[in-house]
Each structure stands twice: as C-alpha cells, then as structure tokens.
Amino acid sequence: MESTGKAAAKDWWRGAVIYQVYPRSFQDTDANGLGDIKGITRRLPHIASLGVDAIWLAPFFTSPMADMGYDVSDYCDVDPIFGTLADFDEMLVAAHELGLKVIIDQVISHSSDRHPWFVESRSSRTNPKADWYVWADPKPDGTAPNNWLSIFGGPGWEWDGVRRQYYQHNFLTSQPDLNFHSRDVQDAVLSAVRFWLDRGVDGFRLDTVNYYFCDKQLRSNPPHEANESDAGLDAPDTNPYGMQNHLYDKTQPENLGFLKRLRALLDTYENRTTVGEVGDGARSLQTLAAYTSDGDKLHMCYTFDLLGPEFTPAHFRSCVSAFQENVRDGWVCWAFSNHDVNRHVSRFAKTEEERPRIAKLAISLLSTLRGSICLYQGEELGLPEADLAFEDLRDPYGIRFWPAFKGRDGCRTPMPWEAGRVHAGFTTAEKSWLPVPYQHAALSVDKQEADNDSVLQHYRHTLALRKAHPALIDGDLTFVNTKEDVLAFTREKHGETLLFIFNLARKPVQVALPKGMKVKEVLPMPGFVPGAAVETVKLDGLDAFCGRL
Missing domain, CATH: 3.20.20.80 (Glycosidases)
Structure with missing residues (x-):
C-alpha cells in the first residue's frame, strides 16, 4: 500500500x-x-x-x-x-x-510534411513507411475519397502526384495525419x-x-443536425467544418x-x-x-x-x-x-x-x-x-x-x-x-x-487562497440554489465547508441562503470587500463572496 x-x-x-x-x-x-x-x-x-x-x-x-x-x-x-x-x-x-x-x-x-517519416511514406506505395500516414485512392472522377474537411479550410485531403493518392490532413496540407492503425x-x-x-x-x-x-472505411461524415450553438466549439461559425457531424x-x-x-x-x-x-x-x-x-x-x-x-x-x-x-x-x-x-x-x-x-x-x-x-x-x-x-x-x-x-x-x-x-x-x-x-x-x-x-x-x-484550503484542491462541489441569478456552490473536504457566491451581473443583488444554511465565518476573498452575512449575502455587481458554513 x-x-x-x-x-x-x-x-x-x-x-x-x-x-x-x-x-x-x-x-x-x-x-x-x-x-x-x-x-x-x-x-x-x-x-x-x-x-x-x-x-x-x-x-x-x-x-x-x-x-x-x-x-x-x-x-x-x-x-x-x-x-x-x-x-x-x-x-x-x-x-x-x-x-x-x-x-x-x-x-x-500529425507531423510536418518535411518529417523524414512522411518524406519516405510519400516516395512510393511499397516503402517500409508506406502506411504510416492516411493514404487513399481517388474516386473514379479524381475527387477526394470522401467529404472530410480541414479545420483550417477546404477539403481534408491533398493530392500527391508521386503516389497518385490523396493523404488526409485535419489542418494544413503541410500537416499530414499519421495512421495510428499502424x-x-x-x-x-x-x-x-x-x-x-x-x-x-x-x-x-x-x-x-x-x-x-x-475510420478505417473512410466513410463520409453526415451533416451537422444539432442546434448551431455547438458547431462553434471546434471551429468558428465562419468555417464550414462546423456543418458536419464528425x-x-x-x-x-x-x-x-x-x-x-x-x-x-x-x-x-x-x-x-x-x-x-x-x-x-x-x-x-x-x-x-x-x-x-x-x-x-x-x-x-x-x-x-x-x-x-x-x-x-x-x-x-x-x-x-x-x-x-x-x-x-x-x-x-x-x-x-x-x-x-x-x-x-x-x-x-x-x-x-x-x-x-x-x-x-x-x-x-x-x-x-x-x-x-x-x-x-x-x-x-x-x-x-x-x-x-x-x-x-x-x-x-x-x-x-x-x-x-x-x-x-x-x-x-x-x-x-x-x-x-x-x-x-x-x-x-x-x-x-x-x-x-x-x-x-x-x-x-x-x-x-x-x-x-x-x-x-x-x-x-x-x-x-486556493492552496490554503484542501477543499479547493479536490474537495466535493455542490451547487446551491438561490432565488437570485448568481453562481453559488460549496466546496467540502475533511469537515470544512466553504460557500462561494459569484455575482456575474453588473447590478447589486441580495442573496437569501437556503433555509437552514448559515454562514458561521466570513472569509476574506482576495480583491473583494467582505460583507457581513449570516442568512443573507449582499453583493455588488461583478462581486464575490466566501464564507465558512
């Protein structure tokens, strides 16, 4: 042990x-x-x-x-x-x-296209590193193997004239994707x-x-059907990358x-x-x-x-x-x-x-x-x-x-x-x-x-402050419901329970704590003026509070 x-x-x-x-x-x-x-x-x-x-x-x-x-x-x-x-x-x-x-x-x-691995891989279809990158034949009409896109714009495939195949790149054409199936x-x-x-x-x-x-079969991605708000998590809305379900x-x-x-x-x-x-x-x-x-x-x-x-x-x-x-x-x-x-x-x-x-x-x-x-x-x-x-x-x-x-x-x-x-x-x-x-x-x-x-x-x-309280390192976090639109939660470890309230709005609020919850001690929060609190906490706009329950 x-x-x-x-x-x-x-x-x-x-x-x-x-x-x-x-x-x-x-x-x-x-x-x-x-x-x-x-x-x-x-x-x-x-x-x-x-x-x-x-x-x-x-x-x-x-x-x-x-x-x-x-x-x-x-x-x-x-x-x-x-x-x-x-x-x-x-x-x-x-x-x-x-x-x-x-x-x-x-x-x-991915690596650079100047990495010795890629230089060798692109030299032929039979060299020892031929399968170290994602290579694929074109469709009969010469277009890319599927509809995959690059985050940096355009298709996710680039044609190589030596191998007469396409290689995949999720980013720049000079950043070919390694083949982890190897x-x-x-x-x-x-x-x-x-x-x-x-x-x-x-x-x-x-x-x-x-x-x-x-995907080993190189199947095309379907369209993105969810709400538009999550498409921009990986790429800006100006980028068609977000139009696919990857x-x-x-x-x-x-x-x-x-x-x-x-x-x-x-x-x-x-x-x-x-x-x-x-x-x-x-x-x-x-x-x-x-x-x-x-x-x-x-x-x-x-x-x-x-x-x-x-x-x-x-x-x-x-x-x-x-x-x-x-x-x-x-x-x-x-x-x-x-x-x-x-x-x-x-x-x-x-x-x-x-x-x-x-x-x-x-x-x-x-x-x-x-x-x-x-x-x-x-x-x-x-x-x-x-x-x-x-x-x-x-x-x-x-x-x-x-x-x-x-x-x-x-x-x-x-x-x-x-x-x-x-x-x-x-x-x-x-x-x-x-x-x-x-x-x-x-x-x-x-x-x-x-x-x-x-x-x-x-x-x-x-x-x-974070280092001074073990509860802030890996203690439990529990959200506190209030009538005000503030972010309130407790952190708890080894018998110490700390209450944090953040007013992210620009106007003052007065937060009534849930029934039975009382602040025993107001703790100094760096950068914010501590206010008296037992069952109610007053916060200015863009303000924060810390107390021990």
Missing part, C-alpha cells in the same frame, strides 16, 4: 495550477525577435511567484513553422530558433529547483514520448488527442487502446501526468469521460466548453454539472484562455473600464472550481485580445478566414515585461515577430508589481 506522501506526489496533478508558456512570445534573449528557451529560464521566477504548480510549454521542436511549431519535423530535438537540447535541460533543472513541474506539448496526430506508428510515437520522459519532463499536454484515429474523421473507439499503451508507458516512470485536448463539439464531455476513466488512460483532459463568450451563472452551472454527471472517475482541467482563443478579458468584459474587475472575478471563480486549472501567459496581467492589422498576421488560420475570423495571433502577442523599454522588454530586436500593443505595455509586469491592487497581485493572492 502506498504511503500518504508517495500517493500525494503521484497525484500532484490533481487540482494543480498549470501555467501555459507560448515560447516564441515569452522572452527573447538572442535579439532575433522570437522568444526562446533561455528566455523561459530567465522568467521562471515570475511564474513561480504566482504560486502555480507546473508550466506547460507549447511546441519548441524542430519544425518548418508553417503552423508555429504544431508541424513537427523532429520530435526529439529543439528547433534552433528556440535554442538547443542543452538549453532545455538547463531550463528543466531550473524549473525543478523552483518547485515547478514541466509539461510539454506532444503533437502526434502499430509501427504507435511504437515510433511512444519512442519519442520516452525520449522526453528520460530527460525528466513531468508530463505531456496532448494536442488534438481525439484525432489520432480515423463521426468518422476523429474520436474513433480504437483510440482508447492507444491511450492505454501511452498510460502504461508513463506508469513505468514516477509521478508523471497527461492532459488531453478534446475538441469534439457537443460530445466533448462524453469523450473526456471515456479518455480519463478507470485510471488506465489519460490523467485529465480539457474541453472547449469554457473557452467561448458565455460569462453567466447558467453556463457555468451547465458545464460543471454536465462534467459531474458524465465523468464517473476522471478529472478535468478548466481554463478560460489559451493560445487558440480570444483572451477571456475581451470575451467577458463589456467595457474597457471593467476589464480589471472581470480579470479578478474570473480567476477567483476558476480557482474555486473542482478540477485542475490552466492559466495562459499574460492573463495574470489582465491582457485583452490584441487587435492586429492583416499585414501583421502570422497565423495561417486567420489569414485563410480573414476578415470574418481574425485567427489566433491576437492572443499570441509577446509578454510585456517592462513598460519603459522597447517592445515592453520582450526583445531588443528592431522588430518582434508580432507587435506588442501599447495597451499591453501599459499593463506590464513591472508596473503591476508596484501596484498592490493590480490583477497580477490578485492572481498571487487568489492562488495562495
């Missing part, structure tokens, strides 16, 4: 706070306008000062960078624009010395995972984890077997974890439940449910309740922002003036939910979405669908460290890879360090 200490170390990810770093936008140290691994090492103290448990690094592997590193040409090396393997090893040691775990991206549903592909991918485990990484974020397998191009049952192989590998190492990205429309929670069940697949997953524009009690109750009803023994990782969506301060705030208040309220809410949480670099500063000109765009997704969809560059602009320096201290180069908006420079780290009422200081205080 495991000791309590060993069990706690093994389950460090349960309730953890994970900070996502987008390396090319974090800190540049070699004056080329791009962030690098040495820059991450330099800024690790800032991350540690927030009180987070781990960092997640977006891809830094060798890549042509057609999709900013999500098109990998070597899974076991660092791209020169980011540094070297030695730089990575130094960063890993430095992170561990600060008590930070390190999670890295694994982009294994055991050799699975073995090769797991070998790359082992490479990083042996270097000492603590876990993996699995990009598009439900895209690994497609029954056959992803989320296949064979994926469960591979995830078991992956978990078995991780379990041969101590205290490692996985978090999967599940993009599956309205079925995301069911997929999350399947992928995190029984302790033999993924440790946790996140979906796109909280990455939309909804900032209402009804939406949060619906998402959390659906998770608790669908997921029997799995674990969720909640997030409001990441490198693929508009920053949540811009999504949730109605005016520029209320952005700081929204930023504080959002992290207070996120930190009190049951599950692990993921923060995206810059949200601790309350950064809004950057409004970029078309000529500044680098994201192929945004360039393809402009102007109806502006892409993902607006949330990927560089971190502002020092307000008075060029490019806000991100780089000394003449030009950074994306511009630093002047609004972001005004919210720089050095300015907020000196302000006790800043969003940055609020993040630190709020994450400290």
Whole structure:
C-alpha cells in the first residue's frame, strides 16, 4: 500500500495550477525577435511567484513553422530558433529547483510534411513507411475519397502526384495525419514520448488527442443536425467544418487502446501526468469521460466548453454539472484562455473600464472550481485580445478566414515585461515577430508589481487562497440554489465547508441562503470587500463572496 506522501506526489496533478508558456512570445534573449528557451529560464521566477504548480510549454521542436511549431519535423530535438537540447535541460533543472513541474506539448496526430517519416511514406506505395500516414485512392472522377474537411479550410485531403493518392490532413496540407492503425506508428510515437520522459519532463499536454484515429472505411461524415450553438466549439461559425457531424474523421473507439499503451508507458516512470485536448463539439464531455476513466488512460483532459463568450451563472452551472454527471472517475482541467482563443478579458468584459474587475472575478471563480486549472501567459496581467492589422498576421488560420475570423495571433502577442523599454522588454530586436500593443505595455509586469491592487497581485493572492484550503484542491462541489441569478456552490473536504457566491451581473443583488444554511465565518476573498452575512449575502455587481458554513 502506498504511503500518504508517495500517493500525494503521484497525484500532484490533481487540482494543480498549470501555467501555459507560448515560447516564441515569452522572452527573447538572442535579439532575433522570437522568444526562446533561455528566455523561459530567465522568467521562471515570475511564474513561480504566482504560486502555480507546473508550466506547460507549447511546441519548441524542430519544425518548418508553417503552423508555429504544431508541424513537427523532429520530435526529439529543439528547433534552433528556440535554442538547443542543452538549453532545455538547463531550463528543466531550473524549473525543478523552483518547485515547478514541466509539461510539454506532444503533437502526434500529425507531423510536418518535411518529417523524414512522411518524406519516405510519400516516395512510393511499397516503402517500409508506406502506411504510416492516411493514404487513399481517388474516386473514379479524381475527387477526394470522401467529404472530410480541414479545420483550417477546404477539403481534408491533398493530392500527391508521386503516389497518385490523396493523404488526409485535419489542418494544413503541410500537416499530414499519421495512421495510428499502424502499430509501427504507435511504437515510433511512444519512442519519442520516452525520449522526453528520460530527460525528466513531468508530463505531456496532448494536442488534438481525439484525432489520432480515423475510420478505417473512410466513410463520409453526415451533416451537422444539432442546434448551431455547438458547431462553434471546434471551429468558428465562419468555417464550414462546423456543418458536419464528425463521426468518422476523429474520436474513433480504437483510440482508447492507444491511450492505454501511452498510460502504461508513463506508469513505468514516477509521478508523471497527461492532459488531453478534446475538441469534439457537443460530445466533448462524453469523450473526456471515456479518455480519463478507470485510471488506465489519460490523467485529465480539457474541453472547449469554457473557452467561448458565455460569462453567466447558467453556463457555468451547465458545464460543471454536465462534467459531474458524465465523468464517473476522471478529472478535468478548466481554463478560460489559451493560445487558440480570444483572451477571456475581451470575451467577458463589456467595457474597457471593467476589464480589471472581470480579470479578478474570473480567476477567483476558476480557482474555486473542482478540477485542475490552466492559466495562459499574460492573463495574470489582465491582457485583452490584441487587435492586429492583416499585414501583421502570422497565423495561417486567420489569414485563410480573414476578415470574418481574425485567427489566433491576437492572443499570441509577446509578454510585456517592462513598460519603459522597447517592445515592453520582450526583445531588443528592431522588430518582434508580432507587435506588442501599447495597451499591453501599459499593463506590464513591472508596473503591476508596484501596484498592490493590480490583477497580477490578485492572481498571487487568489492562488495562495486556493492552496490554503484542501477543499479547493479536490474537495466535493455542490451547487446551491438561490432565488437570485448568481453562481453559488460549496466546496467540502475533511469537515470544512466553504460557500462561494459569484455575482456575474453588473447590478447589486441580495442573496437569501437556503433555509437552514448559515454562514458561521466570513472569509476574506482576495480583491473583494467582505460583507457581513449570516442568512443573507449582499453583493455588488461583478462581486464575490466566501464564507465558512
């Protein structure tokens, strides 16, 4: 039987706070306008000062960078624009010395078309890697094998003149999909995972984890018949991708077997974890439940449910309740922002003036939910979405669908460290890879360090509150029904029951607690003025309350 200490170390990810770093936008140290691994090492103290448990690094592997590193040409090396393997090893040691775990991206549903695997696979129909990617003959009229679409626009198939076949790509044509029906592909991918485990990484974020397998029969997808609201969970409404019910191009049952192989590998190492990205429309929670069940697949997953524009009690109750009803023994990782969506301060705030208040309220809410949480670099500063000109765009997704969809560059602009320096201290180069908006420079780290009422200081205080109460790490969550349209729930563990009430509206409310419920002690909630409460709680607009029952 495991000791309590060993069990706690093994389950460090349960309730953890994970900070996502987008390396090319974090800190540049070699004056080329791009962030690098040495820059991450330099800024690790800032991350540690927030009180987070781990960092997640977006891809830094060798890549042509057609999709900013999500098109990998070597899974076991660092791209020169980011540094070297030695730089990575130094960063890993430095992170561990600060008590930070390190999670890295694994982009294994597809590779770059410049990966040696694909170069060999496309050379003939008889080479040793001929079946390592999803190849198919054309229809008699020369068109694609079926109606599958690419998320980045257009058909999900690209013609190759050498093989005289089509290959599948869920994203760019330069990102061909690996064929996970091949055991050799699975073995090769797991070998790359082992490479990083042996270097000492603590876990993996699995990009598009439900895209690994497609239907062996290559059946066409039926039309999307549900209400239009869930089509945009995986792609913007401007993209015809949402017009299909994606029954056959992803989320296949064979994926469960591979995830078991992956978990078995991780379990041969101590205290490692996985978090999967599940993009599956309205079925995301069911997929999350399947992928995190029984302790033999993924440790946790996140979906796109909280990455939309909804900032209402009804939406949060619906998402959390659906998770608790669908997921029997799995674990969720909640997030409001990441490198693929508009920053949540811009999504949730109605005016520029209320952005700081929204930023504080959002992290207070996120930190009190049951599950692990993921923060995206810059949200601790309350950064809004950057409004970029078309000529500044680098994201192929945004360039393809402009102007109806502006892409993902607006949330990927560089971190502002020092307000008075060029490019806000991100780089000394003449030009950074994306511009630093002047609004972001005004919210720089050095300015907020000196302000006790800043969003940055609020993040630190709020994450400290989360760590101070075991109930907030993995305690039970129960919603409280009130007559007011507020989000109210309790968190309970080891005899301590905490009540949280969030007024997400802009007008004051007076919340009468259910009969028999009394607040014994009002607890200070960082950033919010505590009010007296026994059987009634008074809240201003965009306000929060915490009390012990």
